Amino acid sequence: KAGVTQTPRYLIKTRGQQVTLSCSPISGHRSVSWYQQTPGQGLQFLFEYFSETQRNKGNFPGRFSGRQFSNSRSEMNVSTLELGDSALYLCASSYAGTVNTEAFFGQGTRLTVV
Amino acid sequence: DAKTTQPPSMDCAEGRAANLPCNHSTISGNEYVYWYRQIHSQGPQYIIHGLKNNETNEMASLIITEDRKSSTLILPHATLRDTAVYYCIVRTTSGTYKYIFGTGTRLKVLA
Numbered sequence: 001k002a003g004v005t006q007t008p009r010y011l012i013k014t015r016g017q018q019v020t021l022s023c024s025p026i027s028g029h030r031s032v033s034w035y036q037q038t039p040g041q042g043l044q045f046l047f048e049y050f051s052e053t054q055r056n057k058g059n060f061p062g063r064f065s066g067r068q069f070s071n072s073r074s075e076m077n078v079s080t081l082e083l084g085d086s087a088l089y090l091c092a093s094s095y096a097g098t099v100n101t102e103a104f105f106g107q108g109t110r111l112t113v114v
Numbered sequence: 115d116a117k118t119t120q121p122p123s124m125d126c127a128e129g130r131a132a133n134l135p136c137n138h139s140t141i142s143g144n145e146y147v148y149w150y151r152q153i154h155s156q157g158p159q160y161i162i163h164g165l166k167n168n169e170t171n172e173m174a175s176l177i178i179t180e181d182r183k184s185s186t187l188i189l190p191h192a193t194l195r196d197t198a199v200y201y202c203i204v205r206t207t208s209g210t211y212k213y214i215f216g217t218g219t220r221l222k223v224l225a
Binding site for chain 1: 144145148150155156157159163206214217
């Protein structure tokens with residue numbers, strides 16, 4: 001069974017640009033969550049989607065957005081990139097996203113903003 | 115904020131059991147304890163989770179105290195490949211569907 005796939009693995013962007021990251025969950029999983037990991041702040045929750053609906057959002061500015069498609073694949077978008085957006089962006093999928101169902105993480109997309 | 119407290123680092127000899135403690139004194143009755151590990155800049159890897167009973171799988175054992183205020187993750191025979199940051203997480207039932215990661219324990223397995 002294939003795991004969570006994130007593309008691209010590495011990305012370099014310039015300040016002010018926008019970026020779109022993609023996540024393909026494990027087959028059959030309907031919940032997709034996104035996390036940002038930086039050395040200073042650690043792993044922080046961005047948002048979670050279930051059946052194409054955003055169920056929860058973390059404390060990030062509106063420049064961070066996401067969506068989920070009918071096949072459960074998800075994308076996140078960051079507009080007007082800032083240097084501080086440089087981070088490892090992780091996607092996690094789970095069957096239902098409930099308290100008793102574990103999530104599986106992808107390998108992440110490392111974004112560098114210059 | 116994370117509801118767990120873990121030691122920042124631990125060492126363990128290869129082949130010995132690694133016992134990683136976690137404090138979660140404010141855990142509620144229907145909140146689960148999850149353990150993940152992250153090996154240098156890879157995505158976190160799920161290890162195990164439990165509610166109140168001890169759990170075991172092919173990777174590890176999870177021992178939760180009777181009052182549920184603390185737990186221990188046991189890697190029975192640590193190898194060099196178990197060197198990683200281990201996160202203990204209390205999964206909330208508040209409907210937020212998210213993990214709140216703390217700073218974890220950096221486990222170093224020594225040859």
